[in-house]
Amino acid sequence: MSDRPTACMLLIGNELLSGRTKDANLAYIGARLNALGIRMAEARVLPDEEDVIVAAVNECREKFDYVFTSGGIGPTHDDITAACVAKAFGVALERNVEARALLLRNYSSAAELTEARLKMTEVPAGATLIENPVSHAPGFQIGNVFVMAGIPRILQAMFEGITDRLRGGAPMLSRAIGAAVPEGVMGGPLADLQSRFPDVEIGSYPFKRGAKVGAEIVLRTADPARLAEAAKAVRDLVTSHGVEPEETESGESGPI
């Protein structure tokens, strides 16, 4: 697993910390990165505060192979992500001619490009644009940092346009096996199994469906043979408790 590049996501916006909005972007990007063989190693939810964002961008672009941000690239005063990323990289924030042309598609004349809207054409010097097929105002890439919109539909469209810029390892494969056996009973044998398969990540997620108590055992590895072996071992373990294992699609490897 160590050859897979790592990523960190910075989810930017006071509304995510105040409880007003629930993030939906981390799960999307995390699942897509799995399929591309990149490991989402950490995420941070940050307020709209310059010093906090600048520090996090600089810490994370050093620490991880890729950094993806969501939020804070709109036309209002609380959209400060582009300015913060420019500051983090120590470069000027510039109005981008190409971004202006893209944005103009939304309007019948240049007179509609208010100062607020022109703010959306500002990117750090040296950045490459990220296209926005939904509402045209672009994101951008500078170094290993990819700056995208917070609105899920736009973020997803932006991300699908940049996958060829990412270099991944072997795609992460996963399998989920449901077992109507309490975790307190399976816990010991599962720990033994993890020792036997140190190269397979084994997660246990309890469920309670009516009177049925059990856990979903999720196996993750890039090696299809080891995945099959570990899955067989889990199925045998579940069967040894007199219960039929329920194999389900985990849905991690594709878009969700």
Place this chain on the structure above:
Amino acid sequence: MSDRPTACMLLIGNELLSGRTKDANLAYIGARLNALGIRMAEARVLPDEEDVIVAAVNECREKFDYVFTSGGIGPTHDDITAACVAKAFGVALERNVEARALLLRNYSSAAELTEARLKMTEVPAGATLIENPVSHAPGFQIGNVFVMAGIPRILQAMFEGITDRLRGGAPMLSRAIGAAVPEGVMGGPLADLQSRFPDVEIGSYPFKRGAKVGAEIVLRTADPARLAEAAKAVRDLVTSHGVEPEETESGESGPI
């Protein structure tokens, strides 16, 4: 606002980074802290990896007044939060007699307390338990760190049992005013408004409902008089664009 204590939430679990699970706990705790006059200043989503969790606990308990964690306190091998917090504080992980008694409520005899289940009675030396009225396996508090379950129903019940341990400032008040005016048109005047009300946090969140494009303007401050003044200014601004403002409950100040 500076007199309000700060908090950081650590959301622990590979499943949150792989896209398997969407977190629902940050929004709950964030909203409840608003009502208690505590500011959720940051959150981090962390993998089930000891060195990462230990480092984050130690960094965040220094940096923020309160740290809340969710996830990783179950009976299986991938539940490592208690051990990590003990290590972060440099104390032993101990089986707690009181936790054992609480856990026993779930079973008809002590023979059912498997090694895996006894793992749920392990807390750092010197910790105070956090009651779990749902499934009895407790969380714990050590210093300014509060360790809770990842399952939302349990986390919420745990949190409601510890609010008397938290010292907050004035509760955060908020108001949301909807305006069917594009952000690109309102952006300039809104920035001016933010300059006139530096003590009120003004957020703008765009919406598109059918053909109706606009933004919800969210005002946040602990000062009711300033909130009323800022709200009037926003309403006047919206009205000046020939549009009727729609005032809605923001729902931030109560449980959601």
